Amino acid sequence: MSAPYLCPNCKSNRTRFNIIEQHVKPVKLNPQTGDIVEEFDQSNLEPFHLAYKGPTYKVQCGACGLVEEEISFIKRAEFSN
Template sequence: MSTPYLCPNCKTNRSRFNIIEQHAKSVKLNPQTGEILEELDQLALGPLHVPYRGPNYKIQCGICGLIEEELSFIKHAQLHQ
Protein backbone atom coordinates (compact mmCIF):
# COMPACT_ATOMS: atom_id res chain seq x y z
CA MET A 1 0.00 0.00 0.00
CA SER A 2 2.90 2.36 -0.49
CA THR A 3 2.10 3.15 -4.11
CA PRO A 4 0.17 6.15 -5.43
CA TYR A 5 -3.56 5.83 -6.11
CA LEU A 6 -5.79 7.70 -8.52
CA CYS A 7 -9.54 7.18 -8.57
CA PRO A 8 -10.59 5.68 -11.93
CA ASN A 9 -14.06 7.24 -11.59
CA CYS A 10 -13.62 10.88 -10.55
CA LYS A 11 -10.05 11.04 -11.97
CA THR A 12 -8.93 13.80 -9.59
CA ASN A 13 -8.60 12.20 -6.16
CA ARG A 14 -5.05 11.14 -5.31
CA SER A 15 -5.11 11.53 -1.54
CA ARG A 16 -8.38 10.57 0.19
CA PHE A 17 -9.24 6.88 0.34
CA ASN A 18 -10.77 4.29 2.64
CA ILE A 19 -8.96 0.96 2.89
CA ILE A 20 -11.43 -1.84 3.49
CA GLU A 21 -10.03 -5.06 4.99
CA GLN A 22 -11.94 -8.19 4.09
CA HIS A 23 -12.07 -11.16 6.45
CA ALA A 24 -13.96 -14.13 5.06
CA LYS A 25 -15.76 -16.46 7.44
CA SER A 26 -16.95 -19.79 6.07
CA VAL A 27 -20.27 -20.91 7.53
CA LYS A 28 -22.95 -23.53 7.09
CA LEU A 29 -26.50 -22.12 7.14
CA ASN A 30 -29.89 -23.62 7.86
CA PRO A 31 -31.56 -23.51 4.40
CA GLN A 32 -35.01 -22.66 5.82
CA THR A 33 -34.15 -19.99 8.41
CA GLY A 34 -30.73 -18.72 7.31
CA GLU A 35 -29.41 -19.27 10.84
CA ILE A 36 -25.69 -20.07 11.12
CA LEU A 37 -25.41 -23.71 12.11
CA GLU A 38 -21.64 -24.01 12.05
CA GLU A 39 -18.51 -21.95 11.40
CA LEU A 40 -16.19 -23.97 9.20
CA ASP A 41 -12.43 -24.15 9.63
CA GLN A 42 -10.56 -23.06 6.50
CA LEU A 43 -8.48 -26.25 6.58
CA ALA A 44 -11.49 -28.56 6.78
CA LEU A 45 -13.99 -27.06 4.33
CA GLY A 46 -14.64 -30.26 2.42
CA PRO A 47 -15.10 -30.85 -1.31
CA LEU A 48 -18.41 -28.94 -1.62
CA HIS A 49 -17.18 -25.65 -0.18
CA VAL A 50 -14.86 -23.41 -2.19
CA PRO A 51 -12.57 -21.24 -0.01
CA TYR A 52 -12.60 -17.45 -0.43
CA ARG A 53 -10.12 -16.36 -3.09
CA GLY A 54 -10.93 -12.66 -3.34
CA PRO A 55 -8.69 -9.73 -2.45
CA ASN A 56 -7.70 -9.00 1.14
CA TYR A 57 -8.30 -5.29 0.56
CA LYS A 58 -10.70 -3.10 -1.37
CA ILE A 59 -10.26 0.63 -1.77
CA GLN A 60 -13.00 3.27 -1.61
CA CYS A 61 -12.50 6.73 -3.07
CA GLY A 62 -13.01 9.30 -0.31
CA ILE A 63 -14.47 11.78 -2.82
CA CYS A 64 -16.92 9.90 -5.08
CA GLY A 65 -17.36 6.68 -3.06
CA LEU A 66 -16.27 4.20 -5.77
CA ILE A 67 -15.22 0.83 -4.30
CA GLU A 68 -12.81 -1.27 -6.39
CA GLU A 69 -9.85 -3.57 -6.00
CA GLU A 70 -6.61 -1.84 -5.07
CA LEU A 71 -5.00 -2.68 -8.41
CA SER A 72 -7.53 -0.50 -10.28
CA PHE A 73 -6.46 2.59 -8.33
CA ILE A 74 -2.74 1.75 -8.69
CA LYS A 75 -2.92 1.15 -12.45
CA HIS A 76 -4.91 4.32 -13.02
CA ALA A 77 -2.28 6.33 -11.13
CA GLN A 78 0.51 4.73 -13.21
CA LEU A 79 -1.25 5.61 -16.48
CA HIS A 80 -1.79 9.25 -15.46
CA GLN A 81 1.50 10.31 -13.90
Protein backbone atom coordinates in the same frame (compact mmCIF):
# COMPACT_ATOMS: atom_id res chain seq x y z
CA MET B 1 -0.35 -0.24 -0.09
CA SER B 2 2.81 1.64 -0.85
CA ALA B 3 1.90 2.91 -4.31
CA PRO B 4 0.14 6.11 -5.37
CA TYR B 5 -3.62 5.88 -5.94
CA LEU B 6 -5.93 7.73 -8.31
CA CYS B 7 -9.66 7.05 -8.34
CA PRO B 8 -10.62 5.39 -11.65
CA ASN B 9 -14.12 6.86 -11.39
CA CYS B 10 -13.83 10.53 -10.43
CA LYS B 11 -10.23 10.79 -11.75
CA SER B 12 -9.34 13.61 -9.35
CA ASN B 13 -8.91 12.09 -5.89
CA ARG B 14 -5.33 11.14 -5.04
CA THR B 15 -5.39 11.58 -1.27
CA ARG B 16 -8.63 10.46 0.46
CA PHE B 17 -9.32 6.72 0.56
CA ASN B 18 -10.79 4.09 2.86
CA ILE B 19 -8.88 0.80 3.05
CA ILE B 20 -11.34 -2.05 3.59
CA GLU B 21 -9.81 -5.15 5.13
CA GLN B 22 -11.82 -8.26 4.32
CA HIS B 23 -12.04 -11.08 6.86
CA VAL B 24 -13.42 -14.30 5.45
CA LYS B 25 -15.76 -16.37 7.60
CA PRO B 26 -16.86 -19.61 5.87
CA VAL B 27 -20.26 -20.71 7.14
CA LYS B 28 -23.06 -23.15 6.41
CA LEU B 29 -26.57 -21.67 6.61
CA ASN B 30 -29.96 -23.20 7.32
CA PRO B 31 -31.81 -22.83 3.97
CA GLN B 32 -35.16 -22.03 5.60
CA THR B 33 -34.12 -19.57 8.32
CA GLY B 34 -30.75 -18.27 7.14
CA ASP B 35 -29.26 -18.99 10.57
CA ILE B 36 -25.64 -20.10 10.76
CA VAL B 37 -25.57 -23.86 11.29
CA GLU B 38 -21.82 -24.34 11.21
CA GLU B 39 -18.69 -22.21 10.97
CA PHE B 40 -15.60 -23.49 9.22
CA ASP B 41 -11.92 -22.73 9.25
CA GLN B 42 -10.25 -22.14 5.87
CA SER B 43 -8.30 -25.37 6.41
CA ASN B 44 -11.28 -27.68 7.17
CA LEU B 45 -13.87 -26.80 4.53
CA GLU B 46 -16.35 -29.40 3.30
CA PRO B 47 -15.64 -30.97 -0.12
CA PHE B 48 -18.13 -28.74 -1.98
CA HIS B 49 -17.28 -25.52 -0.12
CA LEU B 50 -14.76 -23.50 -2.14
CA ALA B 51 -12.16 -21.46 -0.31
CA TYR B 52 -12.29 -17.67 -0.77
CA LYS B 53 -9.68 -16.53 -3.28
CA GLY B 54 -10.52 -12.83 -3.49
CA PRO B 55 -8.48 -9.84 -2.41
CA THR B 56 -7.56 -9.20 1.21
CA TYR B 57 -8.07 -5.46 0.75
CA LYS B 58 -10.46 -3.29 -1.20
CA VAL B 59 -10.25 0.48 -1.52
CA GLN B 60 -13.05 3.05 -1.38
CA CYS B 61 -12.59 6.51 -2.85
CA GLY B 62 -13.15 9.10 -0.13
CA ALA B 63 -14.57 11.56 -2.68
CA CYS B 64 -17.03 9.62 -4.86
CA GLY B 65 -17.47 6.37 -2.86
CA LEU B 66 -16.33 3.90 -5.54
CA VAL B 67 -15.24 0.55 -4.05
CA GLU B 68 -12.80 -1.51 -6.14
CA GLU B 69 -9.78 -3.73 -5.81
CA GLU B 70 -6.60 -1.87 -4.91
CA ILE B 71 -4.97 -2.63 -8.28
CA SER B 72 -7.59 -0.49 -10.08
CA PHE B 73 -6.53 2.60 -8.13
CA ILE B 74 -2.82 1.85 -8.58
CA LYS B 75 -3.08 1.26 -12.35
CA ARG B 76 -5.12 4.45 -12.84
CA ALA B 77 -2.40 6.43 -11.06
CA GLU B 78 0.32 4.81 -13.21
CA PHE B 79 -1.46 5.63 -16.48
CA SER B 80 -2.23 9.22 -15.55
CA ASN B 81 1.43 10.29 -15.39
